Amino acid sequence: EVQLVESGGGLIQPGGSLRLSCAASGFTFSSYSMNWVRQAPGKGLEWVSFINPTNSALYADSVKGRFTISRDNAKNSLYLQMNSLRDEDTAVYYCARSAPIPGVVPEYWGQGTLVTVSS
């Protein structure tokens, strides 16, 4: 069974930094592309970032230059380093495994971790 467990969320002041983690199990982590997707309170879904098995990364324009996605295949873990946080980054952040198809399709999702950016 695919399991994804996010951690690292919390309350952070604007301009601050936070690192999210996602522990994966139930599949061969090193073989899959992974994503971060966020959802602001009461709002829709917004894709944030993608990383493939060879560490090629993609970012949404809204986070480019501020967020960095990375992975540690030995630890079956995905990370999101978030710097220069803004109020509008407040959201539940989901770790999601991509479907094994061309294109970026988050297939399996974790339960999410809440990031609140506020002074």
Next chain:
Amino acid sequence: DIQMTQSPSSLSASVGDRVTITCRASQDISNFLAWYQQRPGKVPKLLILAASTLQSGVPSRFSGSGSGTDFTLTISSLQPEDVATYYCQKYNDAPALAFGGGTKVEIK
């Protein structure tokens, strides 16, 4: 960037009704479209890939159709457990992945 527009933004229907949700892309995306279901307080669930391919375990009352710019998600007979917000997502090109704004489905 290609924009994804869903309609309606919300709907209310009776149990057993046929429900149709529309997703329109601002440019041709072929069949690179997925549909998700997010029940209240729950995590999004992938329902359909490639516009019409039902994921394993998804009830057959769900179906998807369309190609190019116009797509539909149909629930042939609405059930209480289908109360959720449904999102379309284009995936023909990255990094400009885009979700639609969502359609909230309620029971009348």
